[in-house]
Amino acid sequence: MSQSTDAPQVPKRQRTRRVALRDGTETKEKRLRLTQKAIVSAAAELFARNGFGATSLDDIAAVLKVTKAALYYHVKNKEEILRLIYLSVLNVAEEPLRQIVESDLDPEEKLRRAVEHHIMVSADRSPAVTVFYHEQPHLTGPFSKEITIRQKDYEHYFERIIEEGQATAVFLSEVDPKIATFGILGMCHWLSQWYHPSGHYSPAQIATMFTAILEHGLLRSKE
Incomplete structure (x- = not known):
C-alpha cells in the first residue's frame, strides 16, 4: 500500500481557533490605529452630506473600514x-x-x-x-x-x-x-x-x- 503525500490534517476546531485569533488580532490592531481625529473627520463628511439624523454609526464604521465595536473603543455614541x-x-x-x-x-x-x-x-x-x-x-x-x-x-x-x-x-x-x-x-x-x-x-x-x-x-x- 502506498504512503499518502498529503500534509497532516489540522483538526477543524484548531483551524477555527487560529482564524479567530488572527481575526481578533487584526481587529485589535485596526482599533488601536483608529483615532478620534479620524472618526471626527469621517463623521463630519457624512453629517455634512447626509445630515446627522440620516447617518448611523454603521455608516461611519464603513467609511473607516472598521467594525462598529472599534468605534465604541473611542466614543460612546x-x-x-x-x-x-x-x-x-x-x-x-x-x-x-x-x-x-x-x-x-x-x-x-x-x-x-x-x-x-x-x-x-x-x-x-x-x-x-x-x-x-x-x-x-x-x-x-x-x-x-x-x-x-x-x-x-x-x-x-x-x-x-x-x-x-x-x-x-x-x-x-x-x-x-x-x-x-x-x-x-x-x-x-x-x-x-x-x-x-x-x-x-x-x-x-x-x-x-x-x-x-x-x-x-x-x-x-x-x-
Missing part, C-alpha cells in the same frame, strides 16, 4: 461624535480671534485679520463647519448650553472690533455692531457651502475680497 465635531471647530477658532481682538492693531486691521481667520477656519474645516451651523438642534443637555455660550462669546469678539472702530470714527457709527456682526459672519459662514480647495481662489484671496466689500462696499467712489 453618535452624539459624542457630534460633540467632538463642535469642539474641533471652536478649539481652533476662538483663541486666535481673541488674540487679534486684544492686540494693539487698529480696528480696520483687526477686522481684516478676524475675517481672514474665520475664512481660513471655514475653508480648512469645511465639512465640520457645515455641521456646526446645521446640526445644533441635535445637541442636548449641558453641552448644548456650553456651545451657545461659546458661540455668543465668539460673536462678541467681532462686536468689540466694530465698537472700537466706531469709537475711533473708523467705522460708521449708525450701524448696530450686533447687526454688523451677523452680516459679516453670515457672509463668511456661507463659504462652507460653496468653497472647494480646487477652486479658482484661495482662502486668503477670498478673505481679501470679503474684507474689501466690508470696507468699501461695491459702489465706486463718485469723487
Whole structure:
C-alpha cells in the first residue's frame, strides 16, 4: 500500500481557533490605529452630506473600514461624535480671534485679520463647519448650553472690533455692531457651502475680497 503525500490534517476546531485569533488580532490592531481625529473627520463628511439624523454609526464604521465595536473603543455614541465635531471647530477658532481682538492693531486691521481667520477656519474645516451651523438642534443637555455660550462669546469678539472702530470714527457709527456682526459672519459662514480647495481662489484671496466689500462696499467712489 502506498504512503499518502498529503500534509497532516489540522483538526477543524484548531483551524477555527487560529482564524479567530488572527481575526481578533487584526481587529485589535485596526482599533488601536483608529483615532478620534479620524472618526471626527469621517463623521463630519457624512453629517455634512447626509445630515446627522440620516447617518448611523454603521455608516461611519464603513467609511473607516472598521467594525462598529472599534468605534465604541473611542466614543460612546453618535452624539459624542457630534460633540467632538463642535469642539474641533471652536478649539481652533476662538483663541486666535481673541488674540487679534486684544492686540494693539487698529480696528480696520483687526477686522481684516478676524475675517481672514474665520475664512481660513471655514475653508480648512469645511465639512465640520457645515455641521456646526446645521446640526445644533441635535445637541442636548449641558453641552448644548456650553456651545451657545461659546458661540455668543465668539460673536462678541467681532462686536468689540466694530465698537472700537466706531469709537475711533473708523467705522460708521449708525450701524448696530450686533447687526454688523451677523452680516459679516453670515457672509463668511456661507463659504462652507460653496468653497472647494480646487477652486479658482484661495482662502486668503477670498478673505481679501470679503474684507474689501466690508470696507468699501461695491459702489465706486463718485469723487
